[in-house]
Amino acid sequence: MTRQLHVETKVQRGDHPSDQQREHGYEPRDASPGKVMLGIACFLGLMLVGLAFAAGTLRWLRTQDDQPRDLAPVMVISPPLPHLLAEPQPARRRYDAAMERHLKNVALTRARRRIIERGWGELEPASLPETVARPHREAAR
Numbered sequence: 443m444t445r446q447l448h449v450e451t452k453v454q455r456g457d458h459p460s461d462q463q464r465e466h467g468y469e470p471r472d473a474s475p476g477k478v479m480l481g482i483a484c485f486l487g488l489m490l491v492g493l494a495f496a497a498g499t500l501r502w503l504r505t506q507d508d509q510p511r512d513l514a515p516v517m518v519i520s521p522p523l524p525h526l527l528a529e530p531q532p533a534r535r536r537y538d539a540a541m542e543r544h545l546k547n548v549a550l551t552r553a554r555r556r557i558i559e560r561g562w563g564e565l566e567p568a569s570l571p572e573t574v575a576r577p578h579r580e581a582a583r
Contacts, residue, residue: 527533544550
């Protein structure tokens with residue numbers, strides 16, 4: 443169901459271009475099949491070369507031993523250098539204040555009180571075996 447072209451419509455491309463069309467740079471014909479096939483062949487060839495390179499690389503990687511290498515010298519983590527302080531006293535006061543705030547924590551205070559009340563549980567001396575206790579008694583005399 444295509445409409446017919448209008449009588450005054452000029453077909454822009456016909457079977458054979460006119461001399462005027464050739465002067466203005468119109469293509470006289472489509473690309474030759476040989477050039478198209480050459481382009482496709484080059485593309486496929488490059489693709490095959492890339493696949494061959496990838497397969498060769500994988501084959502080479504599989505032949506390498508999978509044993510872990512000693513990376514310790516490479517991965518040494520050195521601590522940062524100490525800060526050079528022009529005035530170390532204010533920095534020390536800030537540090538001490540932060541520690542004091544930390545020690546005023548409610549849970550720590552409760553734990554300290556519990557230890558003070560109950561003690562460490564070491565009020566009685568541990569009983570020593572007789573072989574160790576005798577030399578201690580004799581040394582104490």
